Amino acid sequence: MSDTVTSVDADLVAMMRQVFLDAREKVEEGPLVAGEDLWSELDELGLVRLTGDEDSGGSGAGWAEAAELLRAAAGAGVRVPLGEHDLLACRLLADAGLPADDARRTVAELDAAGTGLAVPWASTAGRIVLLVPRDGGYAVADVAAGDVRITPGTGASEEARDTVYAAPAVTAGATPVEHRVVAAYRLRAALVRGVQVSAALDRILELTVEHVRDRVQFGRPLARFQAVQHLVADIACEAELARAATGAAVELMAVAGPDDPRTAFAVAVARSCAGHAASVAVRNAHQALGAIGTTREHRLHEYTRAALAWRNEFGAVREWDRRVAAAAADAGGSGLWPLVVD
The missing domain is CATH 2.40.110.10 (Butyryl-CoA Dehydrogenase, subunit A, domain 2)
Known part of the structure; x- marks a missing residue:
C-alpha cells in the first residue's frame, strides 16, 4: 500500500520491492546490511539518486517515489543509506x-x-x-x-x-x-525516519498476524483467543495511523516543500504518531509471539528494534509531541481545525 496520496507507478513499486526481497533472501538471519554489490545494483536501476535532478545524474523523481523506496527497503529488512x-x-x-x-x-x-x-x-x-x-x-x-x-x-x-x-x-x-537550509535538512531527515518506522510497523503487523494464525495452543490457533485479537487489532490501528500520518507529511513535502509551515506541522504529527505507535506495536507483538520473537531465528526483532531506534533519531518522541502541542496552541481556537484538516 502506498503511504502517499500522489500516485506512484505500480510497476516501479513492484520492482523496488522485488529488488530488496531478492537481496534479503540471501541472508539466513538478521537484517541485510547492504554492501557494494547491492549498492551498485541500485545505482544501475537509478534508485541511488532517485530524487536528484536529471541534469546532475539523478532520476528526477519526487518524495512519493522516495517514500516507496524507503518503505520497500525497511519492509524487507534491508539496511541501506538511500535516504x-x-x-x-x-x-x-x-x-x-x-x-x-x-x-x-x-x-x-x-x-x-x-x-x-x-x-x-x-x-x-x-x-x-x-x-x-x-x-x-x-x-x-x-x-x-x-x-x-x-x-x-x-x-x-x-x-x-x-x-x-x-x-x-x-x-x-x-x-x-541560510538557517532555512538547515531547517529543511532536519525536517527531511525527520520524515525519512518517520517513513521507515511506519514501514517497520507494517511488517511487525504482518509477522504477528502470521504467527497467531499458525500457532496452536490448547487445541486452537492463538488468533481465536480474544485477548490475542485485541493485541493484534491495536497493532493494526497504530500501524494504520502511522502510515496515514507519514503519508500526509510526504504529500505536503512533495507539494509544498520543507519551507511551508504546514509541512513542518505534518512532519511533527507524523513523527509523534509513529513514535507512539511503535511503543504499542512492539509491546503487543512481543506479547503475542512470546520468547520466539526475541530469537535470532525469528525476524520480528529486526523490525521492533529498528522501529524503536529510528523513532528516536532526528528528534525524540517527546520533542515531536511538544511541537504538535505548540502548533495547536499557537493556532488558537479558531485556527486549530483548519490546521488539522486543511
Whole structure:
C-alpha cells in the first residue's frame, strides 16, 4: 500500500520491492546490511539518486517515489543509506549550491568542537557532508571520508552509527548557508525516519498476524483467543495511523516543500504518531509471539528494534509531541481545525 496520496507507478513499486526481497533472501538471519554489490545494483536501476535532478545524474523523481523506496527497503529488512545519500546529503549540497558526484554520501552535523555523534553510515561512505556551526549560523562542506576521523559504531537497528571528528582545517572552506537550509535538512531527515518506522510497523503487523494464525495452543490457533485479537487489532490501528500520518507529511513535502509551515506541522504529527505507535506495536507483538520473537531465528526483532531506534533519531518522541502541542496552541481556537484538516 502506498503511504502517499500522489500516485506512484505500480510497476516501479513492484520492482523496488522485488529488488530488496531478492537481496534479503540471501541472508539466513538478521537484517541485510547492504554492501557494494547491492549498492551498485541500485545505482544501475537509478534508485541511488532517485530524487536528484536529471541534469546532475539523478532520476528526477519526487518524495512519493522516495517514500516507496524507503518503505520497500525497511519492509524487507534491508539496511541501506538511500535516504541519507539522496534525500539528505545530496539535497543539502544542492541547497548549498555545491555539486555532487557519484560517491556515496551521508551528513554529519558537527558541534562546536567539530564532533558529530551517531552519524548514520559514515564508516561506509565515500564522502561526508559536514554541517558546521559558524558565527551563529551554519556552513556546509563536502569532504572525503579519509579527511575526517571516523570511529565506527553500530546502533540498535544494526546500522552504522559512527562518531566523526573534523579538524578546523577540514572545515575552513565550508560554504555558509541560510538557517532555512538547515531547517529543511532536519525536517527531511525527520520524515525519512518517520517513513521507515511506519514501514517497520507494517511488517511487525504482518509477522504477528502470521504467527497467531499458525500457532496452536490448547487445541486452537492463538488468533481465536480474544485477548490475542485485541493485541493484534491495536497493532493494526497504530500501524494504520502511522502510515496515514507519514503519508500526509510526504504529500505536503512533495507539494509544498520543507519551507511551508504546514509541512513542518505534518512532519511533527507524523513523527509523534509513529513514535507512539511503535511503543504499542512492539509491546503487543512481543506479547503475542512470546520468547520466539526475541530469537535470532525469528525476524520480528529486526523490525521492533529498528522501529524503536529510528523513532528516536532526528528528534525524540517527546520533542515531536511538544511541537504538535505548540502548533495547536499557537493556532488558537479558531485556527486549530483548519490546521488539522486543511
